[in-house]
Every structure is written in structure tokens, then in C-alpha cells.
Amino acid sequence: MPQVNTVAVKPGRRAIGFLIEPNSSPLLHCGLEVLPGNIIVNGFDVTHQRSDANFHYGTMSLPLDDLDAAAEEIIGREFPKTPHKRIIRPGSALMLRLLTLHKSVGQLAHDSPDVLELPEVLRAFENELIHIMVRCLAEGAAVKPTVSSRRHDTIVARFEEFLEANPDRPLYLTEICAAIGVAERTLRASCEEHLGMGPIRYLTLRRMHLVRRALLRSDPSKANVTQIVTDHGFWELGRFSIAYRALFGESPSETLRRPAEQPEVCLDRPSSLAATELTARVN
Template identity: 60%
Template sequence: MSWGRVLTFDDPFPYQSAFRAADMELFPTAKGEFRAEVTQVELNQLWMARFHEKLPRIQTGVIKRGRKAFGFLTKANQPELYSCGRPLSPGEIHVNNFEVTHHKSGGDFSSATVSLPREELAAASVAIVGREFPDTSARQFIRPNPRLMERLLALHEMVGQMAKTTPDLFAAAEVVRALEQQLVYTLVKCLTEGTVSTTTTGTLRHDLIVARFEEFLEANPNTPLYLTEVCAAIGTAERTLRIACEEHVGMGPIRYLHLRRMHLVRRALLRADSSTTVTRIATDHGFWELGRFSVAYRQLFGEVPSVTLKR
């Protein structure tokens, strides 16, 4: 059954589940109240979403197997969004091919996604333009004809507005079918009639390094990690890892490890029962100097750890 809905969030952890075509983790990089709104629409095969976020953040994750996902900006004048180290410009579409992807943004920005099952995209492409959209492993950015991109943006906005104001219309099969046909047609034309830019060999190498880095972090979620052992585990020199991390997440690996651990601590504090202490959770995540930890925690989240635990 097709549907549309609007969700609001004041915490990054539940917000992560709003990325339905991907498994994502999200780490705000500045202090402030987290606010996000997402408009979700599921048609027959096509999923789409519209996002607006207030805080700068790093987002990392993987696209769900079997689907092809595409992202683009919905506003021209806003903070830059970097996708795997490359700025995504207004009027461009990012083709999410890599299993591990990173997005870095400033605060107060808006973006959108569209995703289809791979076989549905292939069949639609053959029907519309006579050939399949290439399923390459290289990360791609496509700049469609401006007229086509404007049409995609307008359709996406219109369907998103329906989810906000008249969600009952998604119960009408013919309405859903017409909307999906228009969106798929316009998306395929944008993808196949645009200028394609692909990543260089050096960039691909850095993509793989950061992917191995993230896989190692995922395999050791609650273990204090140190740079020397990380580099040894993923087979990369410290300097190379530092350059790759700067490209993808806008900071070096030590700072990224610290940021990630701080957010994992906050998640643990919010989920803890009444018998758990701040000291236990902090030391479990490798923070031994509790005074410095408390100061850094307050600087990032605007409250001391004990307040988070009580909540």
C-alpha cells in the first residue's frame, strides 16, 4: 500500500531510521538543538524523501542491497553538502553506488532522495530510452539538462506537499500510478541525458580506505580504538588515512574517532537503566579522564552527562 507522511525529530538517533533506502549513522558536529523534518513517500516501487536539518553533521552508512538511490539538493542558496569528499552542487544528482557513503553538511540545509529497485530502474530505462542505466561501481555525479532537473524538482516537491496536506490521496491506485510514472520517466531522462562526472583513481583509493576504516569501527562498536591499531588493522599509513578522512568527513581520524565515541556515549546514556553510572559508561567507551570528558561532552551537547542519563 502506498503512503506519505511527515516526521519531525529532536534527536539524531531515531532520525537515522528515516533514511529508508540506507542504513545510516548520523553525528552532529556542533552544539545546539537538533531539529530535523523528513517527508517520506512510498509509491508502488519508488521511494522518495525530503529532508531538512538544522545542525551541521556527518552522515555515514550503506545503501540497502537491491535498490538504487539518488540524491540532490532542493535549494540553491544553502550550506554545501559534501558527498564522499566532493561538493554536491545545485542541479546535480549524486548516484549512490558505493556500499559505504559519507555526507558532510553545514547546518540548515535541505536535500532529497529517490530510490528504485535495481531491476525496476533497468526496465524503465530500457522502455524510455532504449538502454539500461549503467550499473557501474564508480561513484557518479550527473548534471541533467536544466529543464529536466527543474521538472524533477517540481514533481518531487509536489508529491512531498501531497504527503503534508492530502496524504489520503495515496490510497487512490490511479493517482499513485500516475505520480510514479511521471517521477520515474523524469528521473530516467535526467540520468541518461545528463553530463556524467566520475571519480579519479586516487579518489576511489581513498573511498576504499575510508570504507575499510568504517567497517573496522562497525566491527568494534564499544571498544576504545587508537590510531596505530586502526591503521594496522586496515593496512593503511597514518598520513594516508588522515588525508582520506579529511576529504570524506572534514576532519582527521583522531577527531572523528572522538566525535563518534562521544555520540555512542550519549546513545548509551539515553538508553541506560537507573543502576548505570556515567563513570561506567564513559570508561566503557575509553574516556578515562572524567573531568575532561564531562567538559567536552557539555561543549558538544550543551548539557553534562548526568543530565542526559536522568533523561
């Protein structure tokens, strides 16, 4: 399905990602188009990725110290400290080797996982994958973002930081623009580029997730759906109920009545949304 994803990389590791099928639909990484044959080098901050249907994606990661040591051995130097969200395009032959080996290891892990428990087999695959990864990153050409794209990166990062600092309450556009020091028009353009939607729609979806979390945490014998919904800024209860069911597959009252032993869903902002259904879900 088409999706909008928020992605974070574990500190201390370098993670790369790439499309694994030549007919895969394109990926937008922080507003930059990623095509088959490109590699994303992820930083440690939060990034946003948008994809259409028929999307096939693979990833690899390595501790930074191990990657630097491997680079010293293979290319005779450490990698330069590059900006986050970098996109690399290696030569076609190297990229084909990476994709072929990555697919082989994945298939082996699926069909015969016990083989990968053999230390010599595991070491051989790891060494080959690391060698190809280092060469792809060292020899590939960087796809440079525009000045506008870098500015939008900064604005969306501040937007995300403000959301993180206020995880448990509804937020509205005017206070966010004032807090992060940008005009509404600029924030809208940045969010459209990164998230595929404007900030108002994004905040509406976020508030719906907050409602769901509140319903799941409440005692159904004491809680009132109307009170919880209006506390989060939704006043047209009929329209809200329709949008809630479209997003979560059940009514607010059904969520409230869920047995306590069921796993709790804790999302303070939308993290994976079908792009083709966004309008239906919030209107």
C-alpha cells in the same frame, strides 16, 4: 545546521539525491562537491556527506529490477553498471522538470495526503517521476572522481569496516592504521575529505557515543560514572564532562539516572554532527 552524515542505501534499490533549492549550500559527497543541478547516484556501501547551513536535499529510490525495466522501455536499454558514488549533471530543462514534479508531490503529500491514496493519481505521479529520473540519468554527463578520490573512498570503506567489526570497544589510531594497512597521514587525508575531520577527532566522538550507550544501559544503583568513562579511555574527567554536555545536552550522571523506559540511543560512531561545533565538542 551544518552536518556530517553517514548514509547507507537499502540493498536492492537504486537511490538518487539532489539539491532542491537553487540557493542551497553545496554538498560534499565522499569529498566530491555536489552543486544545484547535480544528481548523486548512490551505491550500496556506506557514504559520507557534509553540508553547510541552508541545506535543502531531496531523494528518490526505486527497486533495481523496476529501474532496469523502466530504462528498457524509455531509452531502449538497461543502465550500464557504473561505479558507486557517481554524480550526474543532466540538462537544465530535464533537471527543472524533476525538481518541479518532486516539489509538487512533496507538497501534495503534506497538504492532501489522501489524494495520493487514489491508485490512478499515485500511478500517474510515479510514472512521471520514473520517466524523468531515467532520462536525467541516461542523458546527463558524469562528473568523474579523481584517482586520489577513488583511493580515499577505498581507505574510508576499510576504516568503516573495521569500526563495524569492533562496535563495542574503544579504538585507537595506531591499531586501526595497522589493521587496514595505511599510513596515519593517508588515513587522516581520507577522513578529512569524507568526514570533515581527522580520524582522532572522529574516534574521540565515537568513544563519547559508546560512553553514552554504556550509561543508558547501566543500572544507576550499581554503575559508577567514573569507571564507565575511564573504561572508554577518558582520563581528564572535568574536560570530558564539559565536552559530553556540549554534545548531548546533559551531564554523564544525568544520562545514567535516566528512567529505563526512555528510548535507548544506540550509536557506535558519530552519525550527524554540527560541523561548526565539532572543535568545541571534543576539546
